[in-house]
Amino acid sequence: xxxxxxxxxxxxxxRQFGLVPVAxxxxxxxxxxxxYGIGPYIGPVAEAMGWTRTEVTFGLTIATLVQAIGGVFIxxxxxxxxxxxxxxxxxxxxxxxxxxxxxxxxxxxxxYLLWGLIAMVSLPVQASVWTSAVASRFELSLGMAxxxxxxxxxxxxxxxxxxxxxxxxxxxxxxxxxxxxxxWFVIAAPVIFLFFRGAHDRGRRKEPAPAKRDLPGVxxxxxxxxxxxxxxxxxxxxxxxxxxxxxxxxVSILGDRGAAPMTAAAIAxxxxxxxxxxxxxxGVLLDRFPASLVGAAVFMLPVMGCLLLLGSGTSLAxxxxxxxxxxxxxxxxxxxxxxxxxxxxxxxxFGGLYGxxxxxxxxxxAVGPLVAxxxxxxxxxxxxxxxxxxxxxxxxxxxxxxxxxxxxxxxPA
Numbered sequence: 001x002x003x004x005x006x007x008x009x010x011x012x013x014x015r016q017f018g019l020v021p022v023a024x025x026x027x028x029x030x031x032x033x034x035x036y037g038i039g040p041y042i043g044p045v046a047e048a049m050g051w052t053r054t055e056v057t058f059g060l061t062i063a064t065l066v067q068a069i070g071g072v073f074i075x076x077x078x079x080x081x082x083x084x085x086x087x088x089x090x091x092x093x094x095x096x097x098x099x100x101x102x103x104x105x106x107x108x109x110x111x112y113l114l115w116g117l118i119a120m121v122s123l124p125v126q127a128s129v130w131t132s133a134v135a136s137r138f139e140l141s142l143g144m145a146x147x148x149x150x151x152x153x154x155x156x157x158x159x160x161x162x163x164x165x166x167x168x169x170x171x172x173x174x175x176x177x178x179x180x181x182x183x184w185f186v187i188a189a190p191v192i193f194l195f196f197r198g199a200h201d202r203g204r205r206k207e208p209a210p211a212k213r214d215l216p217g218v219x220x221x222x223x224x225x226x227x228x229x230x231x232x233x234x235x236x237x238x239x240x241x242x243x244x245x246x247x248x249x250x251v252s253i254l255g256d257r258g259a260a261p262m263t264a265a266a267i268a269x270x271x272x273x274x275x276x277x278x279x280x281x282x283g284v285l286l287d288r289f290p291a292s293l294v295g296a297a298v299f300m301l302p303v304m305g306c307l308l309l310l311g312s313g314t315s316l317a318x319x320x321x322x323x324x325x326x327x328x329x330x331x332x333x334x335x336x337x338x339x340x341x342x343x344x345x346x347x348x349x350f351g352g353l354y355g356x357x358x359x360x361x362x363x364x365x366a367v368g369p370l371v372a373x374x375x376x377x378x379x380x381x382x383x384x385x386x387x388x389x390x391x392x393x394x395x396x397x398x399x400x401x402x403x404x405x406x407x408x409x410x411x412p413a
Contacts, residue, residue, distance in 0.1 A: 217346020
């Protein structure tokens with residue numbers, strides 16, 4: 001009997017493994033420190049070093065493109081070795097690498113080399129590491145467990161702009177990188193070290209890991225050839241191209257509209273706090289309604305947010321509402337994708353299949369912020385990008401909404 005079938009109720013799952021999603025959530029927050037944490041630094045670094053925002057942002061592009069290439073391989077490795085060793089090692093290296101960004105010299109090549117280091121050390125902490133551990137522990141309450149895990153990104157989006165803005169104001173942008181990375185490591189690391197462990201990791205009592213062959217699901221090749229998988233890939237690519245670019249540049253978007261730095265950071269933090277509600281609410285909805293319909297609905301929310309940004313002028317209330325709408329979707333996208341992968345393709349090759357979708361997420365993350373920066377440098381505003389975002393989010397919603405309502409049929413291996 002596998003460990004999943006030994007847990008007959010959702011309450012027993014939470015009683016036995018409830019701290020796993022909490023630890024995984026903190027790990028997931030750490031894994032995006034360079035994405036959600038870089039926003040407040042873009043302007044100060046560009047001004048101090050005499051670089052354009054495009055040149056500063058290209059460092060993030062380097063890191064996320066490497067993630068796109070390495071995502072499948074990390075997913076396959078997690079399937080084979082378990083997620084704990086990757087996650088624990090990765091959080092140490094990534095927070096250190098983020099701190100080192102403040103040591104850059106006057107040359108852009110040094111800035112990009114430091115981002116190359118971030119690219120390498122961020123590979124062991126990709127989302128597939130944290131979600132695979134949770135997916136291996138939960139079945140009846142999988143939607144909510146994934147929602148708790150992915151709230152880590154919500155916490156990151158809510159806290160990192162404020163931490164970064166405060167640290168820059170207090171210590172200057174160079175030292176702020178070290179303060180930012182070190183402070184978060186002290187918060188997150190103890191919980192991860194103590195409680196992050198999937199069903200395929202050996203625990204302190206050396207319990208045997210369940211055999212991979214006992215897990216139900218399709219083969220890697222079957223999954224990759226599926227039209228359902230192709231639509232998930234496209235929807236993920238378009239979504240992250242849009243939403244991550246908006247989040248990365250949100251402080252700058254608000255600053256261009258006249259908001260003071262701390263005011264802009266506070267409004268931008270609404271993205272994170274609303275995404276907490278979005279993630280938890282999506283977790284409840286996924287356990288009760290067809291995931292494709294839930295995803296299609298929430299993927300349309302940023303369209304309204306972009307319309308508010310385009311028409312709000314300097315109204316702080318409208319800007320805050322736009323931040324909330326964007327946050328609600330940011331709190332749902334990966335939850336929906338991960339849930340759909342587990343329900344349509346099973347767990348046998350979850351790491352490899354999610355690694356492929358993670359490549360799409362990483363490509364979108366790499367290209368979107370860069371395109372937004374290019375548009376700003378060429379036109380002097382983000383307006384054209386916001387119009388582009390409306391179209392890409394509508395297309396992403398359509399791709400998710402076209403998926404089958406039920407799960408695909410697969411047998412245990």
